[in-house]
Amino acid sequence: MSRRRPLLSVFVIGLACLVGMPLYYIVVNTFKTQEEMVSSPLAPPTSLHLDNYLAVFDQVPLAQSFGNTLYVTAGAIAVQLFVGATAAYGMILRATLFNRVFGVLLLLAFVVPGQATLIPLYRTLVDTELVDTLNGLVFLYAGGSIFCFFLIQGYIRTLPFEIIEAARIDGAGVFQIFWRIVLPLIRPILVTVGIFQTMWVWNDFILPNVVLSSPENRTIVLQVYNAVGEFTTDWPAFMTLSVVVLAPMVVFFLVTQRHIVSGLLAGGVKG
């Protein structure tokens, strides 16, 4: 198994380069003028042409969109982890028949596609004047709590229940046990779930596209989508915007890679 296989190397890396071609294409064209891009789209840039970056930062309110996305993502993840963790702990504490039936109902809710509830929820946002607000978006993302609940519950079951018993005997209250013992113990799964949900919320297009309408509320994905209209003819500017928007997610991925792969191994992930 350990001998080198140059043929395999060449073949797989060649294929990988083909797959990575769009990435190369968008990065390389951010350093070109429009004429250069049209005449030689795949050639490496001839000079370090940074005008596109200056233009994009100048024309698109990127800081605002990043702030919006950060606010929505942080809010959504906080709510989801809180609801998921409390629910998982409550289920473990009281495995009554009522609660077990409730657990099955939650599983059914988890399988329901978002499309099935989208129209009434949009209507609710309109009625409560939460439409076109970032808080309205966070409210909708709270639905992701149920996914968190299942993953956290799977993890909490593997913990030794004696620790909680011991804390109880030592006189700790129910909420104290949750904050001081359970939450620190389940931190690994909170990190994994948080990473997956972050990638979902940060990259999501459908809910911001439905809920948000004013330009100052746009998340970054929405900002890129709208930029296509503004930059129809200026392709390098669009590519530059894409690179600027994709960069944080790539960095996030590089930092959290280890957790993502272990999450995949645990078998509890969605695409």
Add this chain to the structure above:
Amino acid sequence: MSAATLSRPRPPSGAPVARRRRDSSGGWREAGAHQLFLVPVAAVFVVLFVIPLGQTFYWSLTDFTGYSDDVTFVGLENYRTILSDPSMTAGLSFTLLFAVGTTLLTTAIAIPLAVALNQRFLGRNLARSLFFFPAIPSMAVLGLVWGYILSPLGSGVLNSVLDGTLGLGPVPWLSDATLAKLSVVLVGVWGGAGWHAVLYLAYLQSIPASYYEVATIDGADAWQRFRHITLPLLTPAMVISQFLLMTNGLKVFDLPYTLTNGGPGFATQTITQSIIVNGVGQGRYGMASALAVLFTLAVAALSFSQLLVSRRIERRVS
């Protein structure tokens, strides 16, 4: 995802843990405090699932538009309209094509890819990262970028490359109905194959090397080792991967919407896009709700039957 939850091994000490739990909840006050922990999730369940689901179902039987308050009960009228509207049935057929197409193609690519990436060779980590990359950024942004690459104009990247090397004229990648459908499916496969290969890879790495050594000593060739060791041991991964591919394929919206905006005509319009355009865009709540009900039933039926079939295959292969 539910496949993943179901196939997860139960903790071996399930029964005694349950008994201890019951003892620990002695006293009404404490039981009440424990039950409090389920209040947030119950609120989410009722507000974000039960009530809207009920509303969707009720609205699907009315002509509710959202603007006027007089709502008339129209029975199954909305359902009848949908099934006779060509733009709706087009959405239905393309969504099915996308879900089935990406599921089959992604699986066919991801398994050999995972086997290759599991070998030791120079540059393996680089290759793994490159294949996984498309799964990281937003599919909506990638759809827009692919829009430029596949632009039907002569200045589209793919067209200019093809013209330069093979002398082909501009190919209407996104403006011909058949090519547009094919393009959307292929970009979908591009986006998912690496992610699913890493899923398979995780399972491959848990197969002990000794299985292969013994098989080699017994005279099994490479194909036999793949067919009789790798493939059977990968079936749990296949159940999860295909379930995710199928459900996500049915729910797809971002990619076709940003790449082709459902065009040309309604060729690549998805059900989700129809629901949003009708419901949010045009205020035809009744129609959109009926479509959502049909969609939910279709997703439930397809995922359930797929789960049954893959369970049966799993039992036969292993």
